[in-house]
Amino acid sequence: MEKYVNSYVIVTIFLVLGIVFPIFVLWLGSFLRPNKPTEEKKTTYESGNDPVGDSQIRFNVRYYLYALMFVIFDVETVFLYPWAVAYKQMGLFALVEMFIFAALLCIGLLYAWRKKVFKWNSI
Numbered sequence: 001m002e003k004y005v006n007s008y009v010i011v012t013i014f015l016v017l018g019i020v021f022p023i024f025v026l027w028l029g030s031f032l033r034p035n036k037p038t039e040e041k042k043t044t045y046e047s048g049n050d051p052v053g054d055s056q057i058r059f060n061v062r063y064y065l066y067a068l069m070f071v072i073f074d075v076e077t078v079f080l081y082p083w084a085v086a087y088k089q090m091g092l093f094a095l096v097e098m099f100i101f102a103a104l105l106c107i108g109l110l111y112a113w114r115k116k117v118f119k120w121n122s123i
Contacts, residue, residue: 065117076105 083090083098112118 062117062120065112069112069117072108073105076102 079101080098083094087094
């Protein structure tokens with residue numbers, strides 16, 4: 001029983017340290033850093049040039065769609081790698097499960113293709 005409670009104590013200590021330490025370090029940094037704001041320091045930096053136009057511009061929604069598609073297929077590779085490493089121990093069941101997973105991803109890819117997510121226009 002003591003070993004069981006000891007595990008919770010260790011997890012609690014790391015949880016408290018994980019929350020308190022970053023807060024303390026950020027507070028200490030804000031306390032110790034020099035703070036001399038000027039108008040030049042507050043301006044937007046554009047590669048050494050004077051800022052031109054508004055800093056709030058609208059991006060095409062396709063940038064975000066491309067990013068989402070990248071994340072989806074990047075996650076696929078994250079799931080495929082451990083499966084490939086441990087395939088011999090898992091057997092036929094794991095093979096069927098991976099085919100189902102890959103089929104669902106292919107369905108998602110076909111759906112995105114039909115919705116013309118991959119078509120890039122300058123609009």
